[in-house]
Amino acid sequence: xxxxxxxxxxxxxxxxxxxxxxxxxxxxxxxxxxxxxxxxxxxxxxxxxxxxxxxxxxxxxxxxxxxxxxxxxxxxxxxxxxxxxxx
Numbered sequence: 047x048x049x050x051x052x053x054x055x056x057x058x059x060x061x062x063x064x065x066x067x068x069x070x071x072x073x074x075x076x077x078x079x080x081x082x083x084x085x086x087x088x089x090x091x092x093x094x095x096x097x098x099x100x101x102x103x104x105x106x107x108x109x110x111x112x113x114x115x116x117x118x119x120x121x122x123x124x125x126x127x128x129x130x131x132x133x
Contacts, residue, residue: 049101056097060089060092063126064086064089067085067089067130070082070130070133078133085129088126092122
């Protein structure tokens, strides 16, 4: 996957996570609104981090760089999904 497609994938993934948060706000309890806002903020920070890392590839082995990026993406996405489920 080239960088352009990976950036589109990152943006799509983050949009979907944000849509889930918005659904929680619309259909969930009113008292957890601050928790949802915190999760949404962490999604924005995560998206920004991934795009910045992708735009500035570390020198050396690009294969290892992209492997580490994919692993981080999977881990952080799982954590966000768990946080959304617990709202």
